[in-house]
Amino acid sequence: MTSPTQAPEQTKSHEPHPYIGGRNAALRALTAWRTERPGTPRVVILTGSPGTGCSRLLTGFLMLCDPEYRKGIELDALDPATVPLDLPAPAVPSVAGLTAAQTLWLLADHYELSATRTADIFSELGQLPLSGRPVTIVVPDVDRAGPVRGTGEPARVVRDALKPLAAVDSLRLLADVPREFAVELAEGLPPGVARIIDLDAPEWADPEGLVLQAEALLNPQFGAPELPFTTEPDARRALAEAIARHAGDGAGSRLTVNLAVRSILMHPEGFDPADASQLPGSVGEVLDRHAQRLDTHPRILRQILAPLALAEGEGLPVHLLTPLASAVAERDMGEDMARGMLLVAPFIRPIERAGEDIPEDERTLLGLQHPGIGEAVRAGIPDVAGAQARIAMELLETVSDQDWAKAGAYVRDHIAGHTLEAGLLPRLLTDPGLFAHAEPVRLRAAVEAVPPEQLDAPARTYLRTAPLLTRTQAPAILRAALLETAFVEDGLPEYAAVLRRTVPELPWHTLWSMPVAGVDAVTVGKLPPSAAASDSAAEPPAEQEPPESAPRAVAVSVVPQGTPGSSPLKADDPEAPAVLVQDLATGSVIDADPTRILRPSDDERATGPLGFSRGADYVRVWRRGERKGDEKIVTALVSATPFTGTDLSPDGILLVATERGVKALQIRPAQPNATTARRSVPDPREAEPEPAQAPGLKPEAAQAPQAPGPDAHPTA
DSSP, X not given: OOOTTSOOOOOOOOOOOTTTOOOHHHHHHHHHHHTTOTTOOSEEEXXXXXXXXXXXXXXXXXXXXXXXXXXXXXXXXXXXXXXXXXXXXXBOOOOBTOOHHHHHHHHHHHTTOOOSXXXXXXXXXXXXXXXXXXXXXXXXXXXXXXXXGGGOHHHHIIIIIIHHHHTOTTOEEEEEOOHHHHHHHHTTSOTXXXXXXXXXXXXXXXXXXXXXXXXXXXXXXXXXOOOHHHHSHHHHHHHHHHHHHHHOSSTTHHHHHHHHHHHHHHOOTTOOTTOGGGXXXXXXHHHHHHHHHTTOOHHHHHHHHXXXXXXXXXXXXXXXXXXXXXXXHTSOOHHHHHTOHHHHGGGEEEEEOOOTTSOGGGSEEEEESOHHHHHHHHHTOSOHHHHHHHHHHHHHHTSGGGOTTSSOHXXXXXXXXXXXXXXXXXXXXXXXXXXXXXXXXXXXHHHHTSOGGGOOHHHHHHHHHHHHHHHHTOOHHHHHHHHHHHHHHTTOHHHHHHHHHHOTTOSEEEEEXXXXXOOOEEEEEEEOTTTEEEESSOOOOGGGSOOTTSOEEEEEEEEOTTOTTOEESOTTOTTSOEEEEEXXXXXXXXXXXXXXXXXXXXXXXXXXXXXXXXXXXXXXXXXXXXXXXXXXXXXXXXOSSOOSEEEEOTTSEEEEEETTEEEEEEEOOOOTTOOOOOSSOOOGGGOXXXXXXXXXXXXXXTOOOOOOOOOOSOOO
């Protein structure tokens, strides 16, 4: 009983989350998951339409899960049901820009797993709780997965990474996924194991939180300008309620409120808080209302924003915005752009980049404030494929003489994404220069999204080589060298010739390649003039033949008996190996007595200008110095398959064999500032799309003649 002199106990009110400003119902559900309360699901799937606030909710929740960040939050002021226990921070692999495989290898690195295949990661994660290590994983922003937007990587992340993770009984998973994949992720799990939190659904509605968001954005205390409807608390509250009411609490509501307030505060002239017709109900309406208040046709605003909505990567270099906007609009947008920055200001953000390797004109990028703006703009483009085709052609125009070494980084690395969505990528995949200079993770992702039957021979060679390029993080010159070899291996010498011509710094030229199975060893040697009886392959022109009195340099390969052109070492033993003798410079097969072949002496090898060392899948070639220890690396040849034999001739011809066959490379003098591939897997953050034809998309300059038609870590 309460004493007459004692005031009744008041119900304690709680402060909203300082970053989220609401969403208490969803926060309670996430906290119950984090603290493993009895009866709570092991897998939580967070979803909602773009702009509903999934990312913001997840960010705010993770603040409460981080032991260090919690120290800066007044936890006692919050609803206790929204504050998880003080536990070790969960693993949070950021999938933005990554492939499904790269996401899994981020987890493998985080938990220091010994897995060598992606398939092993799931079982090893399942064993960790036995050692006392809890496995709690939060995967945000699945909608932003993939190095190229049009490749469908979010679906692969759900199917190849999240579903197998969710199936591990000892693992607790929270994932933020697009709505179209939410049910699919939950399917197959036992009842009660998974729960979907759809922020667009009425049960998770948070109208008061939406008002608080608008009110905070309007408050001068948080940066808003001092205006009659921002400085007076009642007017500010009334406007916040009106904005939130018109935005509703469903699709895109948080983004709609945010952009509506930004629009009003950046251009308050002409805005009447009492005129409800000026308040938007969607992101698209924000764009239209804003343009109308600035006496501009909404179409112009959307045309200026269109290149940003269609852009790849972080954003678009500033100098490309006007020409690309003109290309999309199919008219000169120069005047509109000159007076359009106030028009677009609420919807864009500048991104400043630093670094010696970033050209001055690409240091400032422009991006959209939120992907939901891009969705609204793209929805208003009647022909996205046609717009992307015009963008691609405009980007190609910036490549002088189609020299990809001089192309801007955005053009070089992202044109594949634009042509993929335009349905024109196969037409671009005939240029060896693009293969060599484009960032390989993005280009590989784009090419893999094209149906195989649409790819011509050079593109298939690129796809075969791309895993090696991404695994080694090879710089452009080494990428060109590896591709030059791959083209020779695949019988496309004209494409290899283009790379030799356009990339003069190549560390080697591939002399020849022969597909032959079962090569166990190789060696270089010399054949006395009288030892060669005949050649079974076409001889080189007479002017190229060595003088009759000079020994002939040859390549000798140990091969299985029955290999065409080979001679058995023991004619009476069918199990004994055979040898294949070839001209070292041309690869032509020689019918010669193997016992007559002279191998270089130890002194010849020791005094030659070059030496080599070999690992399982790499060969380093180095130049000898005057003293021991002065050796300098000339280049490194890396292989997708282990080497089965290597040798180096005194005049610098490297002979190598793999399961694909044998080949010879003429090592060239080291170029100044030459860089070799790193022998490590790449940072996953660097890691592992055919409609109307656009006339004029002709990657012909520096292009070979037509021929007939994340990985960041090893995968299963």
